Amino acid sequence: MVGSYSLTPDCLAQSYGQRAKECPSPDSQITLVFSQDRPFDLIELEQLLVDVGWSRRPLRRVRKALDNSLLKVGLWRHDPKFPRLVGFARCTGDGVLEATVWDVAVHPLYQGNGLGKELMIYILELLKEMEIKRVTLFADPGVVDFYVGQGWELEPQGNRCCFWYAN
Amino acid sequence: MVGSYSLTPDCLAQSYGQRAKECPSPDSQITLVFSQDRPFDLIELEQLLVDVGWSRRPLRRVRKALDNSLLKVGLWRHDPKFPRLVGFARCTGDGVLEATVWDVAVHPLYQGNGLGKELMIYILELLKEMEIKRVTLFADPGVVDFYVGQGWELEPQGNRCCFWYAN
Numbered sequence: 001m002v003g004s005y006s007l008t009p010d011c012l013a014q015s016y017g018q019r020a021k022e023c024p025s026p027d028s029q030i031t032l033v034f035s036q037d038r039p040f041d042l043i044e045l046e047q048l049l050v051d052v053g054w055s056r057r058p059l060r061r062v063r064k065a066l067d068n069s070l071l072k073v074g075l076w077r078h079d080p081k082f083p084r085l086v087g088f089a090r091c092t093g094d095g096v097l098e099a100t101v102w103d104v105a106v107h108p109l110y111q112g113n114g115l116g117k118e119l120m121i122y123i124l125e126l127l128k129e130m131e132i133k134r135v136t137l138f139a140d141p142g143v144v145d146f147y148v149g150q151g152w153e154l155e156p157q158g159n160r161c162c163f164w165y166a167n
Numbered sequence: 168m169v170g171s172y173s174l175t176p177d178c179l180a181q182s183y184g185q186r187a188k189e190c191p192s193p194d195s196q197i198t199l200v201f202s203q204d205r206p207f208d209l210i211e212l213e214q215l216l217v218d219v220g221w222s223r224r225p226l227r228r229v230r231k232a233l234d235n236s237l238l239k240v241g242l243w244r245h246d247p248k249f250p251r252l253v254g255f256a257r258c259t260g261d262g263v264l265e266a267t268v269w270d271v272a273v274h275p276l277y278q279g280n281g282l283g284k285e286l287m288i289y290i291l292e293l294l295k296e297m298e299i300k301r302v303t304l305f306a307d308p309g310v311v312d313f314y315v316g317q318g319w320e321l322e323p324q325g326n327r328c329c330f331w332y333a334n
Contacts, residue, residue, distance in 0.1 A: 062264075065263040065265075068260075069261050092260050094233075094259045095232070096229075098269065100265075136267075136305065136329065137329075154329070162303065
């Protein structure tokens with residue numbers, strides 16, 4: 001068994017952008033990287049979200065939504081030639097006062113290893129750097145424990161009632 | 168008593184931008200206008216939000232939040248020289264898949280006349296034109312009836328759990 005394989009800073013920056021960061025990997029043979037800059041293949045991204053169990057969306061609209069998002073984070077399984085997208089999350093918001101996290105996904109094959117938690121920690125760090133204190137998200141009932149376990153409050157708590165509108 | 172005073176389309180566009188729209192007024196002496204384009208005086212805007220009962224925020228951050236918002240709507244009491252800001256709301260979001268409404272405010276002197284409802288109708292129309300179906304907002308407990316009465320669902324309804332995080 002070899003020790004955890006780490007990329008050099010140069011290699012990390014070249015493939016994943018200056019702001020990339022290695023993600024703790026559950027398997028010493030696998031290197032995982034968070035990137036805000038590596039472009040997404042929209043078909044690969046939509047396939048990831050479909051594999052997680054969500055419904056397919058028109059790619060044209062997904063592209064525009066990504067363009068208008070405050071943050072987009074890919075979790076990549078490193079390969080020198082073909083990094084594979086195994087996780088994703090994005091945020092919308094005004095970049096100052098508030099942000100909302102959307103589309104948090106870890107590929108089913110990579111779930112159960114704490115990667116979703118690492119992804120959320122990474123996102124919240126980025127938002128903290130932007131001095132954004134008010135972060136919200138919407139999630140399916142199946143993942144309530146996941147978020148509550150990480151310090152998120154389930155609404156309503158009596159003073160921040162949350163509403164949903166089907167326009 | 169004169170009939171409701173209406174602006175000519177030219178006058179409306181000149182003072183409030185091409186996309187401006189008159190708001191039904193509770194008083195025939197008062198003309199009210201929704202505008203997406205008329206610039207805000209940040210001090211006047213913050214005073215409106217403080218008058219509504221919210222805490223004051225640094226103007227530098229407010230300016231940046233406005234710049235990064237998807238939509239900003241002012242409700243103006245028309246005056247040929249000095250229109251007065253009597254209502255406000257803004258949205259963040261990706262402009263395609265989802266939007267969140269923030270800072271919905273009608274000046275206390277103008278409350279109780281259905282202007283908040285008109286403001287929400289106007290905002291939801293704009294979002295509908297952008298084909299945004301998923302609209303969310305957070306509100307104080309005191310205005311739950313206001314939103315529920317207009318078709319908003321209070322979360323959690325069991326399938327769109329809402330979370331809040333103090334970062």
